Every structure is written in C-alpha cells, then in structure tokens.
Amino acid sequence: MNSSALNILVVDDEAPVTASIKVVLGSAGHSVDVLHDGEEALTRLAEFPNHYHLLITDHLMCKVSGIQFLLQLPVNAFRGKIIVLSAYLTPQLEKDFKSLGAERIIRKPFDLDELRTAVEELRK
DSSP: OOTTOOEEEEEOSOHHHHHHHHHHHHHTTOEEEEESSHHHHHHHHHHSTTTOSEEEEESSOSSSOHHHHHHHSOGGGOOSEEEEEESOOOHHHHHHHHHTTEEEEEESSOOHHHHHHHHHHHHO
C-alpha cells in the first residue's frame, strides 16, 4: 500500500454495492474492509479505533440505520471522515447526517467515479 493510501471501512447491507466499492477503491491503492451491518461496524471500530481513515455507510440497513450507527459511534472510536450513501434521504436526514459528522452525502444509485473523486478530495 502506498503512503497516501487510506484504510476504509464500508458498511452497507447490499453485497453488490460493497463489492463494487471494494474493487474500485482497492484498485486505487486503498485498503477496504467491508461489513454488512452497523452493529458489526461498531464492534470493529471499538476494537481498532485508530485504524480507519474513512467510513462509508449506507442509511437503510437491516439491524441499525446509518443515523443510529453514527449516533452509537463513540467519539473515541472513529476520528476519520464519513461518506453516506443512500437512495432514501430527506432534507432532514441529510441535515442529521451532517450534524453527526458526515462530510459527503452521495445518493444511490451513484457513479463509482463520483465516489472515487469524493474519497480523493477527502484524503487531502
């Protein structure tokens, strides 16, 4: 991995989405871990609080929504940047995500180049 590569955690319950993200961001040199629900992600972030630079999360997931996930995320568990991916966002939800630290919100379906660009911009 090159020195400017990021450790990225992707949390989304749609396997085709996570597979695409892993391939695209992995081919850009980043290390990408994938989990399919917020509960698993909370556990992973508690175990490795300083490992991830970027968190990419969906909003509508089976066990824990993206909002619930970020609300439960302890401050010391993650200090990186956050991107939210979702097809189902109201203006209020967007406002809520931003208040919880989301730097970018990308609507599904999304273009993988749009995600790659957002990751590169947040790396700076």
